[in-house]
Structure formats: C-alpha cells, structure tokens
Amino acid sequence: MKNAGDTGDKSLALFLLGLLLFSPPLVSLFSVDRVIAGIPLLYLYLFAAWGLLIALISLTAAQLVDAKGGAPETRDRASAGRTERSG
Secondary structure, three states: OOOHHHHHHHHHHHHHHHHOOHHHHHHOOOOOOOOOOEEEHHHHHHHHHHHHHHHHHHHHHHHHHHHHOOOHHHHHHHHHHHHHHOO
C-alpha cells in the first residue's frame, strides 16, 4: 500500500523540477540562434518542458484520486443526493 506522504513527496519533486527546468541558467543554454522544424530552439524547449510538467502533474493527481477512492466532489454529490432522497 502507498504511504500518504508519497504524493506529497512527488508534488515537491515536481515543483523542484519545474524550478530547475525554468531557471535562467538552464533556459539560457537553449537561447541560441537555431531552428528545428521552423520553431526556434528556445520556444521548443519551453513548450516541451511545460508539457512534460503538465503530464507529470496529471499523473500525480490521478494517483491521488485513486488513492482516495474517487474524486472528492463526486463523493460529496453522491452523499448529498442520498440525503435529499431519504429526507
């Protein structure tokens, strides 16, 4: 079984990865006059890093939802519906 802190650890790691990917020293490495498939290398790097972070965050969020047994708003609506019908 997964520990409750695993998702928090992953979230912190993703935050630190984002800081690293968008730090000026690393971004300046891609700030060269080079074009790949008609796209400047800097733009390609920024959008690729952004997309990677979004994908990793969505995987982490999906694991959190699975660990909790469903989305919180879904459970709240279901329990509210049962209360209204029985009342």
